[in-house]
Amino acid sequence: MIRVITQETYDEVVKENIEEFSMTAEEAIDDAIKQFEAQGIDLSNVIKDLVITTNSETIEACLNAVIERFKSSNKDDTEIVATLQNLETELNKDMARRILAAKLGAYSTLIDIIEESKDNDTILVPALKTITSLMTGYPDLLDDKGIALQIELLDCQRGILTVQAVLRWVRECCIRHELNRQNIFKANILDKLKQLLDRKETAGSELKDICAVFRALVLDDDIRHEYGRAHEHATAIARDSLAPLTSLLQRFQNDKSVVGDLMLTLASLIVRNEFCQTVHDAGGLKFILDVMVDYPDAEKLNRQALKLLKALAGNDDIKAQIVTSGGVPLIVSAINRLKNFETIAAAGMGCISALTLRNPSNAGVFYDCGAPLMIVDTIKTHPNNSNVIRKAAWAVRNMSVRNKTESREFLVHGIEDLLQTVMRNHDHVLAEDIKAALRDLGLNVPLKERWVGKGDSLKHDE
Structure with a gap:
């Protein structure tokens, strides 16, 4: 069982070291850390230097400044943005600061700011970035009000920066939290994502964030829940979005970063036999092999291509077509060239294993x-x-x-x-x-x- 202490208990020990044992601040902190670690106490939820941090840098001071500036009768967007950015910087330092901010009511404060700034992107975007920082590794804060806001903000008429900020917030809420994934999915986020996917003006950077949310929705990484709904989510997404995602490979063929994200997303969604056929019918197999030819030294692209080929090999007909289409020499050549990369070696061996399974x-x-x-x-x-x-x-x-x-x-x-x-x-x-x-x-x-x-x-x- 993990043993933890409160921020107050830790701060008292540091202050005692300074006041009673005449230690310097650095010595007091080092001694306190050693004491608690010797007792088997996990200090990951504690801010180690809070006692000696100047008031202007503390989480509480940043949060109070955000509230004061936002509630001021003479609101200044520039000042509000600056205070939000200061708070975001503090939250990005470590988990302990995020936990402290949550205890001080940062989540509800930021939700209120986002709700009141829905038509003001100048404040909305930095507020979304700040709440994303707050919930990174700490998705338990999400509630029904937050989910409703996420769905409302995923409006096709909004600017790219706003949509990206919302998508990144959604993604963080899904990581290692099964209930959040299920509740967000039940709120019909798939409809909003499909609308974004179908827009002709969707940019590559925006598409990468859409793909990131798709992959987050099909994770199964919450150890608190024995059974998740990753397969059901993947099936629902694949039925509606697999063909459009595959067709986008051609549109963004010159953008290696986007192509890599698309292939990774397709591999995570191909959970049934018929989905392999869908990708193939949309020209997916030919495109993957072309990528391996056109970008022979791109480690990331080749790794994702190998993973996608392995996923497609779940369909026996597609497995045969991978081989008859000249995929084998490309696979062997790619592994030979890039075998010094552990990721390529693992993906390549997995691909060969899948393609040769029960197929002499x-x-x-x-x-x-x-x-x-x-x-x-x-x-x-x-x-x-x-x-x-x-x-x-x-x-x-x-x-x-x-x-x-x-x-x-x-x-x-x-x-x-x-x-x-x-x-x-x-x-x-x-x-x-x-x-x-x-x-x-x-x-x-x-x-x-x-x-x-x-x-x-x-x-x-x-």
Whole structure:
């Protein structure tokens, strides 16, 4: 169980160190931190230097200035924006400041400012940025009033900066908070996002934020909830938006950043067999392969292309078309060029594993393109990365299980000794995956009989 203390308790100890033990402020803070950490107390929710911070820099002072300027009878937009930016700067420093601000009522204050400034973008945009900073890593603050405001502000007639600010606020509210995702989705945010997506004047920067919200709505990262609705959200979004998103690949083909976000979003939405076909019918597969040809050295684009190809391989017909369309040499070549990047290595091994699963003919094409040597080199390049090694073991297994003759090529390149060495270094994490690969290569696998004895004398051998 995590032990925490209040800001007041921490501040009292620091003040005591200064007043009673004649310590400097820095010494008092350092001593207080060491005391509490020795007791196993988590100080992530505490502002370490609040006692010695000048009044003009404190969260409370910034918040009071925002309230005072906004409620003044002679409002000055410039002054209000400046105080909001000061508060945002403080909130961006750490989580402890955000927690303190929330206790002081920052959320309700900012909601009121946003509501009263709906027609004044000069104040609205910085207010949205500030509330986003407040809720970064702290989405529990969102309430029904906040959700209603988000939906209302996602109006197609608003400026790009305003829409982007709202979308970024929505995204932060969705991260690690299942109930927020469900409540925002129930508020029909999908309709608003579709309207933005269908606008001809939607800019690339705006599209990236729309994609970010789509991906946030299909997350399953809240450990407080055993079951989420990520699949249902992905299905609903895909039915309405998959084809338009795919068609936008062509429109923004010269913008690598936007293309990367679109491919990443498509991969997160392809959760059913028919959705793979939708992307293919909209020209998605051809575009992905063209991206790998046109941007051979772009690590991010190739990684996202590999992830999307893996997702499309969930459809057996599309899996075959990836291979017949010349995808295999492109995949092998991309991994060979960029295998020093762990992200490329992991995505590439996962892609090969998906394309060769229960498909010996696809595996045969990978053999013809030199995949065994590339896989061995990738494992050698990342011997300590369990994610890369696990996916490489899956690829070896899928390529070998129905291709016994061709699998000897792995042995020629010394994969047996390599896998045995890796297994010793990652015994508890990767043992089962590596043993499965060794087994399907026709090699001896060290098995251990964990349960021995008869009847009442059964015992477990650790």
